[in-house]
Amino acid sequence: MDPHRLAYVPLATYPEPVPDETVLTVLDYAAVLGARVHVTAFAVDIPPVYTPLAGRIINIPDMIRATEEDSRQHCRRLTNLAGERAKSLAVPITCSIQKAVPGQMDDIAIVKSRYFDISLLAWSKELAVQDLAQSIVFGSGRPSILLPARKAPSEIKHVAIAWDESRVAARALADSVQLLGHGVRVTVLTVHDEKPLSDHGVAASLAAFLKLRGTEAGAENLSLNGRSVSFALQARAIEIDADLLVMGAYGHSRIRDFVLGGATTGVFSDLRLPVLLSH
Missing domain, CATH: 3.40.50.620 (HUPs)
Structure with a gap:
């Protein structure tokens, strides 16, 4: 660090x-x-x-x-x-x-x-x-x-990255690479039934790119199964013992109000683990 x-x-x-x-x-x-x-x-x-x-x-x-x-x-x-x-x-x-x-x-x-x-x-x-x-x-x-108020890890060893090929996801990815450096294991998480994606293998594509950088990386496709996207991502990150979840922060202006995307809203209202957000 x-x-x-x-x-x-x-x-x-x-x-x-x-x-x-x-x-x-x-x-x-x-x-x-x-x-x-x-x-x-x-x-x-x-x-x-x-x-x-x-x-x-x-x-x-x-x-x-x-x-x-x-x-x-x-x-x-x-x-x-x-x-x-x-x-x-x-x-x-x-x-x-x-x-x-x-x-x-x-x-x-x-x-x-x-x-x-x-x-x-x-x-x-x-x-x-x-x-x-x-x-x-x-x-x-x-x-x-x-x-959130929870015990911090002694070091960041495992990071989950939420990936949907969007601009904000790419920004979050770049910020996490600069922040975390080498020696961190990455699991790429993609929810495949929440929004249209270019193909079913986008998580594996990012994992392959990270491996070219010398990062130990794997990929998983998630299904919502009636859950919110924020719950699904956080729940899986916790299940795989990730120390940090990396996400792009979605939001857009509607006249005077700033309206958050669904995943971002869920993280702010019900945070379950440390989440790196970039916009």
Whole structure:
């Protein structure tokens, strides 16, 4: 692993903080990747609210101050937690706390993430945490690894790559090759009954290409059998003891909304193992 790899770790604290156990997992994974880490914890900065009810029925200014202080306390706690874990793992780390008004945190994190080789994104079922991760995956132009709270491997030995010959799948493949280097075993996974493919052997074709690069690689065709594509890919990756699943992140804009593809939606809503996403 490259000892000079730089990883960005954004942490949301509003309206709910990212779970402690997931933060610890992120630092453990940074150690596996041999990365230097920069953690940004976001403290909410709520603009003043002016209403005829303020100070009468509901003390809105006091509620805002209490919410902001709660967020700042979570920032201090999470950065201390990350710093202590990094120290125990001998992972170089810097931490900062960034104030941001609601709605601007994602934009700030996107710009920051572009200065790093990869983003390590803590995952939870909290929508604000998922929204932050989605923004970085689709806005950074850099690869991201989405991480659930689970034990990190001592090293990445086996990677599953979801392959459908698409542009985003090719981007994810290229990012994973640059990230993982040599000595990693690869299993190419293709779902053959989810979308039209050029032929039935696309997984084997990619495996053959990887073998030309000197990579130990195999191929599998999967059937959905009534399952979602995200469940099928993650389930098989877990069954074959893959340390990481590599996927292209699908999404497109519909006027003001960003609509995710089915596989990408499933990963963000029900993450079961570390997933590298590229867009």
